[in-house]
Amino acid sequence: MSSTAVRSPLGRRGDAPPMDLPRWDDRRSIRSRARRRLRGSGTFVLATVWLLVVLIPLYYMLLATLRNQGTYLTANPWVPTGHLSLGSYNSVFAAGLGRYLINSAIVTVVTLILLLVFCLGAAFRVMRRATPASRNYMKLVVIGLAVPIQAIIVPVYLVVIKLGLYDSVTEAGVILVLCATAVPLSVLITVSFIRDIPAELYDAMSVDGGNEWTLFRNLVWPLSRPVLATLAIYDGLNCWNNFLVPLVLTTSPNHALLPLGITKFQTQYAYNVPVIMAAVWISMLPLLVLFIGMRRQVIRSLGGIALR
């Protein structure tokens, strides 16, 4: 076997082989492949069982949205028979789900923009050589990684009150807190990604007479784009689905985000399960569409985040 082929999967950190490259076990002997297939049947059964465990509740929920309050109670909830309708979707929008959708979309987009700008800024600093000050700075950032947001939510609430951002019409409190709590992991990942880029690139460009702006445009921006995309998916998911921050920092029903909003439906429509299920289903739908559109990138992003 050639030494280059062996070495490439063992490369530096951050140099993991792309998922689609053929791997060494492709070349196994037929005998061991047969043995492997036998061994795999146990895991195959488990994998299929888990597939059902994932799909059955989702199927139940989807089917429930196609009933109305009456048929949900009388029809078999596991089989799509009888009268099916989309009425629960109408009801859920009439009850104000649209407002929550808009709130969630605005908060997620604004939070992501702020966050990605921060990460770019941090990446830029790292490209311009780490100083002792910026190294200490990273230590401060790591502290935030160790302390969970749930633990500090009480003083966060206090700060937001003091700044007059509680339950604000602009959702500024929610946005800033979501952003701040996402900073540690996001900045750390961006910085560790950018740090792996050789300094020669930067030197070469400086020698060529590049100023700060050309450095940023021609080096930092193109290099950080993939890691920023990864973060956008991960942090976007966390924003969209966050429950605790809007719960603590807002009080008017109009300022709730989707997860909090759909639990308000639960109190309001306790016995109208189809409406509640429709609300849950719609709150997931935008993410589902995105996921179907960019499945590969999403899987790589979620899995890659923690391994960095």
Place this chain on the structure above:
Amino acid sequence: MADLVGLGPITLIYGAFVLVPIVGLLVLSFFNWNGLGTPTWAGLANWRELVNDPTAGAALEVTLKVVVLSWLIQTPIAMALGLFVAGRGRWRTVYAAIYVLPLLLSTAGISLMWSALLNPDLGGVAYLYHTWHLGILNQNWLGSLTLALPVLIVINSWQWIPFHTLLYQMGRRNIPGVLYEAAAIDGASGWQTFWHVTLPQLRYTIVTSSVLIVTGSLTYFDIFYILTDGGPGNETRVLSLWMYQQAFQYQSFGYAAALGTVLAITAILAAGLILRFTGFASLRSQQAGIA
């Protein structure tokens, strides 16, 4: 100038909403504050209350149960599924894609979905009981003293196993194939290969995943708040929920800050212990001996 542009805004926001609250948490635990007036000095009163509060003790116990059971449930299943989907074949990518679906739902959505499914009168599981007359399906899933906590932990696992499956999938894909070649040449059986190649090579992934499960499950909040609000009795009242209730239902912010401090310290200690205990720092050479 570059410093200011690069780090200025982030410092402001991160400082105000993370660093100040971290310090504020500790400070506030020495004050009495009802959320409206001026906080007054309380000395060690909140901490004395913490030691004497039976609910806090129960909450700590419930929280530790959640952590241990979550790890025990999530780790083996996620590892098995991750190793499975790391293989090749079109249907494995289909499986992998479907596995991700729970990650797209919010915890709130998942809670509402399962509460509809498990409703003892009208839920889908109750329907199956009435159809099949299977007594085991006739339970008050979220209202029973013995079942509520395990059911919530299982629902939480349903949500998070997909994420850890992804981690193990990535971890398995980063294991150099030469190791499996060598094992095959040595005539190793499937289990031997798993024990002597896959498992040791995955230790980095196992540590990462374990730290995330432990720190994550210490702070699970949403599902307990939405589905049981701590009940029945104190059976599902985790530390983060008790802290929330102290602050936002009983307006005892100082005591809540003391509970929050315990939560923060537990989270840091747990992560630190796992990292030290597993020698994470020396894992740099996890692939030593191959190259």
